Each structure stands twice: as structure tokens, then as C-alpha cells.
Amino acid sequence: MDDWVIWIILAVVLGLAEIFSLTAALGLLAAAALLTSLTAAIGLPIPLQLLVFTAASAAGLLVIRPLAMRSIRQPPRQRFGVEALVGKPALVVSEVSAHSGLVRIGGEEWTARAYDDTVVIPAGATVDVIEIEGATALVYPRE
Numbered sequence: 123m124d125d126w127v128i129w130i131i132l133a134v135v136l137g138l139a140e141i142f143s144l145t146a147a148l149g150l151l152a153a154a155a156l157l158t159s160l161t162a163a164i165g166l167p168i169p170l171q172l173l174v175f176t177a178a179s180a181a182g183l184l185v186i187r188p189l190a191m192r193s194i195r196q197p198p199r200q201r202f203g204v205e206a207l208v209g210k211p212a213l214v215v216s217e218v219s220a221h222s223g224l225v226r227i228g229g230e231e232w233t234a235r236a237y238d239d240t241v242v243i244p245a246g247a248t249v250d251v252i253e254i255e256g257a258t259a260l261v262y263p264r265e
Contacts, residue, residue, distance in 0.1 A: 125171060126159045130159045134152075135152075150179065150182030153178070158178065161174045207228070211248055212225040212226060212248070212249050212261060213226045213249075214245050214246060215245060216245055217242065219236055220241075223243070225249060225261055227251060233257060234259045234261050236262070238262060243261070243263050247263055249261035250262055250264055
């Protein structure tokens with residue numbers, strides 16, 4: 123069996139292992155094996171193939187992987203506008219039913235409806251904002 127075929131097989135095996143591990147390290151090693159298969163295909167001797175594999179692996183693991191991991195570990199996206207209201211507590215100002223109601227969320231009054239159509243929430247109760255639909259907050263009572 124030719125050297126380049128062995129490197130291709132190694133690249134495929136490492137690539138498949140990367141799919142299951144999601145560490146980015148095995149994928150970089152697979153890329154190094156693929157690059158090494160090209161050097162084997164052009165006829166470089168085995169010691170040079172191993173040198174290419176070692177250099178490509180080291181470059182990938184020392185340079186590319188930290189860059190990839192930095193982008194993966196970004197802080198969660200900040201929510202703004204009405205999207206930021208979802209999950210917040212609210213105070214019921216006037217009774218909330220499936221059709222109407224009024225709540226105060228962070229100092230602002232919003233029209234509201236009960237998230238569960240069978241629930242009626244009395245004034246003074248604390249609720250959680252489940253969803254914002256247009257200018258109406260869909261709320262559910264806290265337990």
C-alpha cells in the first residue's frame with residue numbers, strides 16, 4: 123500500500139473522530155494528515171513526511187486551535203429591547219385574563235394577556251413575562 127493512502131486513511135479516521143468529539147484538535151490533525159498525504163503522493167521520503175505531519179500538527183494546535191477556541195468561548199449575546207423583557211418579573215396592575223390585562227415591567231406599563239388561556243391573574247400578583255407579542259406581554263403567574 124502506498125504511503126499517501128495510509129495518510130488519507132489516517133485523515134479520514136481523525137476527521138470522523140472529530141465529528142464525535144468536537145474538540146477541533148482531531149480535525150486539525152486530520153488536516154495535517156491530508157497535507158502529509160500530498161507530500162507522500164509527490165514522492166517525498168517517509169522522514170520528510172513525518173516532519174511535514176509534525177510541523178502541520180504543531181502549527182494547527184499552537185496557532186489555529188487557540189483562535190478557534192477564542193471564538194467559541196464568546197460571552198452570551200446581550201438581549202436588547204423587548205427581547206430583554208422575556209423572563210423578567212412583572213406586577214399585575216389590572217386583572218390579566220386570556221383577553222386583556224395590564225402589567226408593570228421595570229417601571230413601564232404594558233398591556234398583557236395570560237399565557238395560559240384558562241388562567242385569570244388578579245391585580246397585585248407577580249408574574250413572569252413568557253413572551254412579547256407586538257405590544258402585549260404574555261405572562262404566567264409565579265408559584
